[in-house]
Amino acid sequence: EVQLVESGGGLVKPGGSLRLSCAASGFTFRTYSMNWVRQAPGKGLEWVSSIGSRSSSIYYADSVKGRFTISRDNAQNSLYLQMNSLRAEDTAVYYCAREGEQQLVQAFDIWGQGTMVTVSS
Amino acid sequence: QSVLTQPPSASGTPGQRVTISCSGSSSNIGNNYVYWYQQLPGTAPKLLIYRNDQRPSGVPDRFSGSKSGTSASLAISGLRSEDEADYYCAAWDDRLSGRVFGGGTKLTVL
Numbered sequence: 321e322v323q324l325v326e327s328g329g330g331l332v333k334p335g336g337s338l339r340l341s342c343a344a345s346g347f348t349f350r351t352y353s354m355n356w357v358r359q360a361p362g363k364g365l366e367w368v369s370s371i372g373s374r375s376s377s378i379y380y381a382d383s384v385k386g387r388f389t390i391s392r393d394n395a396q397n398s399l400y401l402q403m404n405s406l407r408a409e410d411t412a413v414y415y416c417a418r419e420g421e422q423q424l425v426q427a428f429d430i431w432g433q434g435t436m437v438t439v440s441s
Numbered sequence: 442q443s444v445l446t447q448p449p450s451a452s453g454t455p456g457q458r459v460t461i462s463c464s465g466s467s468s469n470i471g472n473n474y475v476y477w478y479q480q481l482p483g484t485a486p487k488l489l490i491y492r493n494d495q496r497p498s499g500v501p502d503r504f505s506g507s508k509s510g511t512s513a514s515l516a517i518s519g520l521r522s523e524d525e526a527d528y529y530c531a532a533w534d535d536r537l538s539g540r541v542f543g544g545g546t547k548l549t550v551l
Binding site for chain 1: 443474476478480485486487488491492495497527529531533537538539540541542543544545
């Protein structure tokens with residue numbers, strides 16, 4: 321079964337750091353681009369970051385640029401998001417999402433269940 | 442404020458046809474594909490439409506997408522109670538060098 325499972329969320333104080341992980345299974349992880357998308361409580365979806373299959377192409381939303389770092393370990397079938405200098409407005413459910421291949425390129429065709437990050441003192 | 446503009450809500454009765462609009466600009470919808478996602482209450486989003494008007498396998502043909510210029514639309518025909526969800530449009534934005542989502546449309550089946 322194709323699956324993405326996020327972990328690492330929790331409660332952190334403003335200015336603190338947190339590292340999210342996304343474990344992939346059921347597909348050849350190393351051939352797919354991956355993304356992080358977040359959703360603040362009661363709000364819409366916001367794309368956060370993307371990384372190419374070989375980590376050669378990395379993009380960030382302006383709202384997290386300079387504070388968040390996306391990375392991956394293809395040997396471990398894992399995606400990461402290092403979040404530094406966290407702010408209250410970073411409070412959200414963070415989803416990892418696979419970007420499809422061929423005709424589905426740029427489509428987020430597989431999503432994890434999400435992990436909650438709460439930034440509060 | 443989202444880069445792509447959607448109506449916050451839409452509604453219809455069972456069996457009806459409803460459409461949800463998504464308005465953007467030349468840097469996103471006007472020059473790139475549009476994607477639609479469905480988010481049922483309490484669940485992760487699900488890909489509904491890709492490349493403007495293509496349905497992934499398993500998505501009923503009641504769902505259809507279209508694009509014209511800098512706007513796109515999602516149509517749902519034969520509305521069912523299980524279609525009650527939030528719907529989001531998305532596209533790549535050349536100016537921002539990133540993905541952008543619409544603010545989402547909450548569909549209520551009356």
